[in-house]
Amino acid sequence: MQTLEQLKRGELNGCTSLKLSADMETFPMEILDLADTLEYLDLSANRLSELPSDFSKLRKLKVFFCSNNEFTVYPEVLGDCPLLDIVGFKANHIGQISNHAIGQNLRWLILTNNMISALPASIGDCHRLEKLMLAGNKLTELPNELQHCKALALLRLSANKIEILPDWLLSLPKLSWLAFSGNPCSRIPNSEIEAPLISYDSLEIQDKLGEGASGTIYRASRDGMLQDVAVKVFKGDVTSDGFPEDEMNSSIEAGDHDTLVKIIGKTDDPYESKTGLVMELIPKHYINLGNPPSLKTCTRDVFNSDMQLSDLQIINILTSISSVANHLHQKGIMHGDLYAHNMLIDESGKTLFGDFGAATRYDRVHLAFSNEMERIEVSAFGYLVDDLLSLYASKDQDTFYHALNALKESCHLADVSSRPNFEQIESILAEIKSKNLV
Ligand SMILES: Nc1ncnc2c1ncn2[C@@H]1O[C@H](COP(=O)(O)OP(=O)(O)OP(=O)(O)O)[C@@H](O)[C@H]1O
Numbered sequence: 001m002q003t004l005e006q007l008k009r010g011e012l013n014g015c016t017s018l019k020l021s022a023d024m025e026t027f028p029m030e031i032l033d034l035a036d037t038l039e040y041l042d043l044s045a046n047r048l049s050e051l052p053s054d055f056s057k058l059r060k061l062k063v064f065f066c067s068n069n070e071f072t073v074y075p076e077v078l079g080d081c082p083l084l085d086i087v088g089f090k091a092n093h094i095g096q097i098s099n100h101a102i103g104q105n106l107r108w109l110i111l112t113n114n115m116i117s118a119l120p121a122s123i124g125d126c127h128r129l130e131k132l133m134l135a136g137n138k139l140t141e142l143p144n145e146l147q148h149c150k151a152l153a154l155l156r157l158s159a160n161k162i163e164i165l166p167d168w169l170l171s172l173p174k175l176s177w178l179a180f181s182g183n184p185c186s187r188i189p190n191s192e193i194e195a196p197l198i199s200y201d202s203l204e205i206q207d208k209l210g211e212g213a214s215g216t217i218y219r220a221s222r223d224g225m226l227q228d229v230a231v232k233v234f235k236g237d238v239t240s241d242g243f244p245e246d247e248m249n250s251s252i253e254a255g256d257h258d259t260l261v262k263i264i265g266k267t268d269d270p271y272e273s274k275t276g277l278v279m280e281l282i283p284k285h286y287i288n289l290g291n292p293p294s295l296k297t298c299t300r301d302v303f304n305s306d307m308q309l310s311d312l313q314i315i316n317i318l319t320s321i322s323s324v325a326n327h328l329h330q331k332g333i334m335h336g337d338l339y340a341h342n343m344l345i346d347e348s349g350k351t352l353f354g355d356f357g358a359a360t361r362y363d364r365v366h367l368a369f370s371n372e373m374e375r376i377e378v379s380a381f382g383y384l385v386d387d388l389l390s391l392y393a394s395k396d397q398d399t400f401y402h403a404l405n406a407l408k409e410s411c412h413l414a415d416v417s418s419r420p421n422f423e424q425i426e427s428i429l430a431e432i433k434s435k436n437l438v
Helices: 004-008 029-034 076-080 121-125 144-148 167-171 244-253 311-330 367-390 399-411 422-435
Strands: 017-019 040-042 063-065 086-088 108-110 131-133 154-156 177-179 197-199 203-211 215-222 229-234 263-269 274-280 343-345 351-353
Touching: 004 029, 121 144, 144 167, 167 367, 177 367, 203 229, 229 244, 229 263, 244 263, 244 274, 311 343, 311 351, 311 367, 311 399, 311 422, 367 399, 367 422, 399 422
Parallel strands: 017 040, 040 063, 063 086, 086 108, 108 131, 131 154, 154 177, 197 263
Antiparallel strands: 203 215, 215 229, 229 274, 263 274, 343 351
């Protein structure tokens, strides 16, 4: 992070990237002196509410983050920045976005946690738009023009006020990661499944195991039990994927499956009135299969450069994931974030699939709707196949490679209803396994 003083003294001239957080209430005009070079600007965590009208002098700007500020209007001048590719205004108070404000070059737009009740029709002109984050707003509907965004792959609509999802949404050709829990259109009663309540006082909280957007995970021991457990204490705030309580309900509704971390119960922290999930501990030898997307890859995971997988590992991972995805959809749960970065694997390819933060529960009674929901996730599975093929240890494009490549292509058919469902994918994988003697 650079400082305001460095900027004012001209020490940052020529820089391509600038990050300033200094409780600023006004936009420092010296930033415009960087117009010839500046490509990345992060002014998150200040108290800004306006941009200067000549902000678009920053004609090389590609990435602009301005989260945790005090904007009430999405700045119109952003529509004049020709190269803007990524814009982030998470956690402001934006209630208004004019038609002109949306730049046509946008690929990734983050508006999580604002007060937006309507999107402008001009969003439909963003033909490159791939990732659109709208959770935690006041949207009651989506503009029909959004259906022209044919590149849209990841859409977060959770924690809004949407009554009905438009029909065209589920047939967008590239849509693969969708979340809309916490809306009137996703209101669905909890089933009979209830996780046992485990008293917080019976848990002895030990070291912190990790932290996600929605909660903090601790190791804990339990009165009279030999095995330690993991406890996820939810933070309570809306995340970019939705409400923590929806994550908790979906994790419980998901039930038991070899590929899921077993949920032991629910807990309440009466002192801080926080809810939590008690889970089995993930054994230490499991490693993350992938890492979350970068600014460059946008919707695609990134992988460690030394990661390689054998055909046996690949087939085991894909079989586990298609099986658990089938299990979830049979229960009317769309995971919404089917990504390698949410999977853990061991040496043999034994897989655990986690993070129900973006999960949406839906009613399986509506057959056509259910079929489309499942096939959106099938598209995400297709990207997983593609990722694993890029990690395939064999240098040759052998019959195993070609068979999986054909499966990937069928998962990505533009006509959503022509894609296989997860049950069919499981059979295809079993056949590939037997034919290739994996
Ligand atoms: N059952 C568990 N046993 C051991 N460690 C765990 C367990 N669950 C989570 N962790 C640790 O906590 C980290 C955060 O987990 P969590 O499921 O909240 O978030 P995430 O899925 O990684 O993040 P996000 O929700 O932000 O995408 C994990 O990466 C892991 O290291």
